[in-house]
Amino acid sequence: MGKLVLLGGGYGNMRVMLRLLPNNLPLDTEIVLVDRAPFHSLKTEFYALAAGTSTDKEIRVSFPEHERLTAVYGEAVEINRAEKVVILEDGQRIEYDDLVIGLGCEDKYHGVPGAEEYTYSIQTMAKSRATFQALCGLPAGSTVGIVGAGLSGIELASELRESRADLKVKLFDRGSRILKDFPEKLSKYVKDWFTKHNVDVIANSNITKVEPGKIFNHEEEIPLDAVVWTAGVQPVKLVREMDVEKDRQGRPIVTQYFNVLDDEHVYVVGDCASSDFSPSAQLAEEQAEHIVKVLRMRWKGEHLPEKMPDIKLKGFMGSLGKKQGFAYLADTTVTGRIARLMKSGLLWMYKYQND
Numbered sequence: 041m042g043k044l045v046l047l048g049g050g051y052g053n054m055r056v057m058l059r060l061l062p063n064n065l066p067l068d069t070e071i072v073l074v075d076r077a078p079f080h081s082l083k084t085e086f087y088a089l090a091a092g093t094s095t096d097k098e099i100r101v102s103f104p105e106h107e108r109l110t111a112v113y114g115e116a117v118e119i120n121r122a123e124k125v126v127i128l129e130d131g132q133r134i135e136y137d138d139l140v141i142g143l144g145c146e147d148k149y150h151g152v153p154g155a156e157e158y159t160y161s162i163q164t165m166a167k168s169r170a171t172f173q174a175l176c177g178l179p180a181g182s183t184v185g186i187v188g189a190g191l192s193g194i195e196l197a198s199e200l201r202e203s204r205a206d207l208k209v210k211l212f213d214r215g216s217r218i219l220k221d222f223p224e225k226l227s228k229y230v231k232d233w234f235t236k237h238n239v240d241v242i243a244n245s246n247i248t249k250v251e252p253g254k255i256f257n258h259e260e261e262i263p264l265d266a267v268v269w270t271a272g273v274q275p276v277k278l279v280r281e282m283d284v285e286k287d288r289q290g291r292p293i294v295t296q297y298f299n300v301l302d303d304e305h306v307y308v309v310g311d312c313a314s315s316d317f318s319p320s321a322q323l324a325e326e327q328a329e330h331i332v333k334v335l336r337m338r339w340k341g342e343h344l345p346e347k348m349p350d351i352k353l354k355g356f357m358g359s360l361g362k363k364q365g366f367a368y369l370a371d372t373t374v375t376g377r378i379a380r381l382m383k384s385g386l387l388w389m390y391k392y393q394n395d
């Protein structure tokens with residue numbers, strides 16, 4: 041029996057299972073899913089877990105069940121391509137015929153001293169829980185710094201504002217205006233929300249050092265009771281250490297069929313894979329659609345198209361607390377309650393489709 045191993049049950053590999061399991065998996069093939077967690081984690085909602093506005097259970101989805109799917113829960117520590125095996129921390133060896141690596145990403149600290157040691161994170165469920173404990177346990181009137189005003193930083197700052205009205209929240213933005221790569225209308229809407237809700241957005245920031253109880257923006261020392269880092273990501277260490285050709289960010293370079301350059305049985309999906317697009321759940325799912333097509337053709341011995349279709353993304357959506365939001369879809373900016381409802385609707389649909 042052929043064995044497809046899915047390493048990581050994130051957005052990318054969930055989509056692979058969603059497409060293959062109903063009736064697209066050849067009868068002589070089985071799937072083994074490996075994840076450290078016994079459920080699919082809705083990473084796009086980790087900001088709400090950290091802010092204390094969503095419970096743990098609300099942001100989990102069960103993995104699918106199927107007679108030819110085996111789930112193995114454990115920490116993967118090595119991918120040995122020569123022996124075609126994935127090795128887990130407890131010594132288990134999981135052999136594969138085809139492998140899809142979808143292990144996601146972790147924080148990147150850009151060499152800022154103290155950042156890794158003294159900041160909280162929302163990159164894994166366990167870290168988001170620890171961030172929740174820290175933020176929601178702060179005494180009244182404390183000050184929280186959030187470093188990085190991308191989508192996750194914005195969502196965390198606004199959600200925390202709604203969760204703890206007594207806290208002072210400072211959002212450090214490297215850019216001259218928030219979401220500076222998007223239309224000014226969108227930036228203005230988000231900035232106005234922060235002004236109205238008393239979140240201090242500090243533009244043109246450059247955090248140079250973090251120490252217990254303080255950070256340094258350029259040379260200025262700023263006292264803070266807790267700091268959350270949302271200022272960059274990189275693939276997980278296991279993937280960064282793989283013996284394959286990688287891009288400057290440590291992500292394996294993949295062909296248009298999403299396999300690594302020298303091995304057509306090892307695919308990479310999602311945040312781990314080199315791409316011209318910014319990492320997103322949407323991108324991971326689109327890449328997974330392509331991988332499923334390629335796998336099915338290769339299993340049937342068919343010729344692959346000379347040119348795979350381009351990946352097309354729809355845009356993005358973000359929340360500002362539970363009532364307001366923003367979206368940039370098909371070059372159109374949507375703001376306010378409608379954008380928030382759209383985002384909630386998408387989450388509901390995702391859970392409905394997958395759980």
Ligand SMILES: Cc1cc2nc3c(=O)[nH]c(=O)nc-3n(C[C@H](O)[C@H](O)[C@H](O)COP(=O)(O)OP(=O)(O)OC[C@H]3O[C@@H](n4cnc5c(N)ncnc54)[C@H](O)[C@@H]3O)c2cc1C
Nearest residue numbers: 048050051052076083084116143144192310311320321322
């Ligand atoms: C706060 C926040 C908000 C976001 N909002 C959006 C949004 O609105 N829209 C959007 O499109 N994207 C958003 N993103 C980005 C999105 O979450 C990621 O791009 C997406 O999760 C990537 O999917 P993936 O399949 O690559 O990996 P992930 O979904 O990260 O899954 C990786 C899986 O691998 C497992 N794993 C990792 N290492 C190991 C190991 N060593 N052993 C075993 N298992 C392991 C993890 O448990 C996890 O299940 C957001 C991210 C954050 C942090």
